[in-house]
Amino acid sequence: MPAPSQSPLPRRLVGAPWSEGALAVVTAVAQLAPLLFVHSDSGRPWHWWGYLAAVGASLPLAVRRRAPAPVLLVCATFSSLYDLAAPLAPQPLWYGVLIALHGMASVSPPRVRIPVLLAICAAGLASIGSLDTATRGVVLCGAAAYRIVQEALNNVVKHAGAARVEVRLCWRDDGLDIRVVDDGRGAGKDLPSGGNGLTGLRERAAACGGTATAGPREDRLPGFEVRARLPLAAPGVGVVA
Template identity: 35%
Template structure:
């Protein structure tokens, strides 16, 4: 069984303890371990140890309390006290390197790499000059190099963890930004859809309502059809508005399908009437479309026909789909008077058509027909991708 999962709660708990408390506890632990031989037995003569031995042991451990705030100073003070241990008279035969090892580890963790290497060289050089036994010198070199290596490994691990946290925070921030942008795009799409739905429905209703009183006495059947068209346009607008606004609900449930090219026949039939005949045709090989492209194609046709009903005074409008290898071309042509300008600044509907096409990587043009009276809207939608 791995030990690391068992140590995880302990490490998590230690992170909540103030660093000064931990360093104080560490200094006390080192002090107790190095004082123990001095208080547990007497010297070879049966007498007490030198009083300076206790002072030096305390002096070698006490600076560890400030090891994080001043790692280099802590190491120098600790090593200076350690170097005096064998020169103050009767002392217990023990190494008092623990404070120096902890201080070396601390320098490796909290100091720049170059400064840490310099302090390691100074520590080893000083130890070799003061230690008389080659075995003791070799053991000291190995221990201090190991303490430094462990410290550098810890520093590298912490730096890597910090880098991962910063990267995770940056990715999270980017995700939030992208989510906000997606929400803005969705709000813009909903606004365009609502504009198209309302403009189309209201235009049809106004045209039919204006024609109704004119023929109510002379042609009751035609007046009845006009009022039926008003009701149908209103119901259709309500259905589409509910469908569009359902995306704003947190719990929308099963959503109704969005409009597709199959609905263009119904759209053409709704726009027809009161002297306007809308003819739908297609050429080329149809193929499945991505949802964004199909909805955009429907909305483009809807807005173009709305403009015909509102502004053209035409007797005939042709809605034509042309399937090409890489594009779907949508053409709405009428024989009326048109608006006389390509994408006029006051025509929000035509501008919306251009924006829809541009959002999918396509293009749109609108203006008077070159082959006779009337107006034409021509839109190109790429088939390879969507917004």
Template identity: 30%
Template structure:
């Protein structure tokens, strides 16, 4: 049974691949042979050959099938009208000349609009009842023509359904491609933000230490050595983080180290203390679980905010407060410097990156001058992971 279905599927595919004109030509030839067969295989009871009129009508009713797809209405009329004239002469083989009309009516049911279909079906049925010789023949003709019309409509519905499924599949494929492109864009933006944070932090620390090193060489050699150690440590840390980040861009999967999280914030504060910035850290409330993306975003936000203090604020001290609430983690970073960047909505790339990271996790971020005393404040709210 399965082999037969596979064979039918292959035959349908090969038939669908044939040129429509060739298929219609062979169909017209088949109808012609079938309707000529009674004239060729039977003897005329009156003696002699059959009347030429029968051959003419048979040929005239079969030829219109050649253009049934290009002009279905003309093909139907061109087949039915000659068929209705078949019995005008007595010396013809007794047979119904219906095959051409049935095929063209099927085509009309598949192709034509509803109003045209109904008009032609009514004309075919009404005209057939006028020319048939008996009620049995009329009933048989009605059943055949209605069946041909119904099969045509079923085929049209099946094709429309298949076309809708194909269009839906194509639309889903386009949506998947668009979503993949959007995901790739988000990933590229995330990688760009991470690279900006890593490089900005490392370079800022190294610049500060490099500027302080020559001053301390003559008077405080130990401090100069510490400055160079801090430069080397910042460079190594930046290289390690960049190497992990760039592994994501490789086509082949490589070993990926863990992304930095809030657990690495104390080490980050120690780097800045080595650069000469006093950093006071506090952690209040009961720590709650964060999603992996939010965990990384929290670290990057702290890193970017502290880097901005080193680069722009001219501050001597900074405060980092992590407050764990019932449904959110509040990150409050302040400094005592003069500040250079305006408030977050129109700020520089660093503050824009803080806002985007917070928004990507469903949180929010605001920044601006402190209400009390000199300095700048970055306040970020990140939602906690669901229990």
């Protein structure tokens, strides 16, 4: 009489009651790591919201097989709202969302997963705010545009003493033009052209084949202007210091 067959060990481990909880903890640690081990340029501690968002986008995975659709929606919500506060460690908070997406696709019937996926896509488009940005931004070099604008605004807050700042984004046939213009005191002794922040935005642009410059306003009015151009198709260009 043949011996009863047993499931392979990896399959038994995956199906164990504790495996989903362990996966949620590992995901939370991975998403908390940049907040725990990377320090901000300003020396300020990361905002508490970043820790909450990283945990909120991870721990629901412990019940992803019992409630796959709600878990995916919760993880996606926390992930999309990660940048709600500042300062925060730059990172894509998508590990939990991808795992939740796999869980829903593997256990949910089409009548459940298709509406949920459409809802998530619609919410993402609404958060972007523009169909043009959504369709073109997919092929733009990562989050470079967002980080360049963020760094430019940080410099305005820290150094410019400005009453007004304007961010202009203009799509071209082959790229995106970014301009951040303020009415502050301009490039004085408190804002050297080689400062860490400005060097960082130049590196971000160069990493995806773009360019970035900073200096007096083109219209010769008082203030400072950051200009960047990012291509839609990023060539294999290394980071330039």
